[in-house]
Amino acid sequence: MPGRRAHAGHAASVAPGLRVPYTPSAMDFATFLIQLLNSVQYGLVLFMLAAGLTLIFGIMGVVNLAHGSFYMLGAYLAYALTGYFGSLAWAIAVGAVLAMVFGLALEWLLFRHFHCRDHLDQVLLTFGLIYIFEDLRSILWGDAVHGVAIPEPLAASIPLTDILSYPLYRLFICGICLALALGLYLLIAKTRLGMKIRAGASNPDMAQALGVNTRLIHSIVFALGVTLAMVAGMAMAPVSSVYPGMGSSVLIMCFVVVVIGGIGSVRGAFISALLVGLVDTFGKVLLPQIAGMLVYMLMAAVLLYKPEGLFKQ
Template identity: 80%
Template sequence: MDLANFLIQLLNSVQYGLLLFMLAAGLTLIFGIMGVVNLAHGSFYMLGAYLAYALAGQLGNLFLAIAVGAVLAALFGLVLEWLLFRHFYERDHLDQVLLTFGLIYIFEELRSLLWGDDVHGVAVPSLLDWSIPLTDTLSYPVYRLFMSGLCIALALGLYLLIAKTRLGMKIRAGAFNREMAESLGVNIKLLHALVFALGVGLAAVAGMVAAPVSSVYPNMGAPVLIMCFVVVVIGGIGSVRGALIAALLVGFVDTFGKVLLPQVAGMLVYMLMAAVLLWKPEGLFKQ
């Protein structure tokens, strides 16, 4: 592998890892703060992709579609938490798994009714529809750099929210000791609703950003859900910092594994997870 190809695969691994982080951050927040095992998280990624397809067609601008879609997804998360999830916080994890597993089928049927079962494409904005030449024959799409930049900006915003704001302090307190935080006046129900909306919004934005690259198709949330759980387990359940490092590791192993070891590429991410769990059963970082 020459330097140009290595650079392309390195950029691809970082872009994929950052996209996984956007998904896994919401998942680890929902589980770490609310204690809910959310198997429907991949469906929110699919929702974002279909929102990008629908809104970009209506508005004629992908950037505006992402902004509007993020707000709609967060509002959807608030409604969903109010209608269903808040009634399952004290229930057994098996009940939560059954609820969220059922939601996957409901979302798939709604997707089929609204948008059909065809594969759809979302056009790359003309502003970003060009490539940076690396050699005479190789180049790198600018849109992928935009994806990475947006993911980095959101990751930085999430860090500032959790580490530097009053709301973030409440989120950390609720994650550390829910009963103590509630006894000190923290509105846990409101906190849960906001965290769930944030998780849904992050997953939907990931789907909207990835739509021009991966296309929009039925059941597209299932593969990314599996990778999200791998990232959360490796990074440590409830740790956003762990999710970031684990997502970058998974992106690197998966991308370079497909190039260098294609025969066993499908196993490498799970081998990485097994190795980490043998070394640190709680994941790389505790909550």
């Protein structure tokens, strides 16, 4: 119908929304721009998830298979708090505080007793947590698919052509992710706490001998990783909807990002997440027959020439 605009919508996963099938005449500049924006948005959300995962593994040495569950819990928390406050902004603000408290409590109750143990023990613990969180989610919110409304000021779209537009809320997600990425960089690179985190990651025994409270550092790092994952889930809830098992769909991709970027490297996670976003998005548009393989082919190529990833810790 004349006057209607197609835009990049999405209702199933963290991956980008509009993927216009490629034909020689279809990939005009507006379509290319939409796919580029989709890939950047996808990559930035992956970074929020992978940054926490790589920090927890790089500093604490904990293999956390339950990291995707934090993303799911964040989305359900956004659904619950938005219904309570009537505002997604308040839901994200309050949810971030609750996520930090939840991360501190979880580290104190469980993870501080496992970070020095064998990786198999950590895998079993975190694998069990996946089932626990899924059952808690089912008890608290049921098994139905829920939706979170996009805030009215962000419900508009930016016109690109007469028939194509891009949702403003997706740009808002990019802004949140970039702000958190900048804050994380400043925290780690420019503050005294960040210096202690780097010291604990580089040589924990020496850092502890010099008076660094490594147990407190581990608590802060774990809580920070949980908060990043849950905030990502809260921000994506209006785009992806809220449904059971949504954390498992992003967990493997997060590990791919961490491995490509280099375990323990936040800078590597950022660059790797953007690369994965570009390869996954444009692969599904240009090479849909092998799109599912492309990200793993990228990982294999990187590991072939740089077995430790793009950047060392």
